[in-house]
Amino acid sequence: MFAIRASYRGRSRRRGSYVRDVAEALGNSPAVLSEEVFGIEDFVCVVPGPEEAGGVVMSLLQAGDFAIGIGAIADQSAVASEKETGHTRHAASAQELDHEDLDADVYSAEIQKECMGAANRALGEKQRANMVSVRIEKPGPGGVMAPGKAAEIGEDIAAAFTLLAHVLSRRTKEGREATAMLRAGHLQSEAAELVGITKQAMSQRLAAAGWQAEQAGWNLAVHMLARIDELPAE
Template structure:
């Protein structure tokens, strides 16, 4: 199992962004849904590394989050509320979110095998870097491409030329995102 514990960065100088993040993540399939644990933290339980990767991307797009991923067993049956869960994955997620708060690319992965967890963490940090550093124009271009449009259709929707759309997608590293997502997903699965 995977447990994601997420903490809002610089929350003392910002508004509460937990409701916005939880709403943005609501379509992601989880075993136990995103649930506020305390203050500006929330947590969810996953069994799918692909869904976990999707959640990482959404949080990276939103910006001010430290993401901790714990991999391991959970006590069964899982309680109805995520925050009441127990087990190694929950404990590791707590360690991971603390580690993520100190990292320049704020995601950390802790699992039973430190080597595979470290590989998954490196890939997840690359994904956060790739997605998090996009300009607003790049984010808009990527949003249109995710709607499964052609590049020409996306350009027309944004009111830019196909050449400008191509430049935006290149600057946003759109062409690397899918490969990086697949790498993160595979490495998370290996670390399970």
């Protein structure tokens, strides 16, 4: 599970309504477990896994004007085990233990809370738009950074998204349209037909838009996000 904190850094006079609209659009996606708006310029989304986290960050990078913080907890099973131990002691005496309810109501809520805290701490006050920072913490209260390779993995994730932000920033309107179609699942031939151009012209647009670079950066970012699950709590 991951939390993504976004803070608007643009100059729109209607920034409050714009931020709410973006948060609501992301929250309506099946990839997002929950979203919450803070004040005028900030919101946070909670997602279940690496691909969903990458998708939300990519959407924010394409929207522009958002500084982004990603929060995660190393060894999330430790949070679950700790909660299960306490809950089991209480419920066993009453013989009312329901593991399915535990998973949904206890584990998920606690992990979401800790991930959101990590995301809040990841985002710097002076962090610029289209910059991504990552914070991986140990399970439990206190917001303690995870030891070992966690910082290195966090830096690699941030670097991958920095490269992706650069690719996205250089795209023309036509390039954004072409890549959006492929990202939605269309084949090049289908996208070309929808736009009303030849397949060769579509291929040229995708090349100019850095589609292959985006795919490589995306795969790297998701792979590095998935490595957080391999981190021990200690």
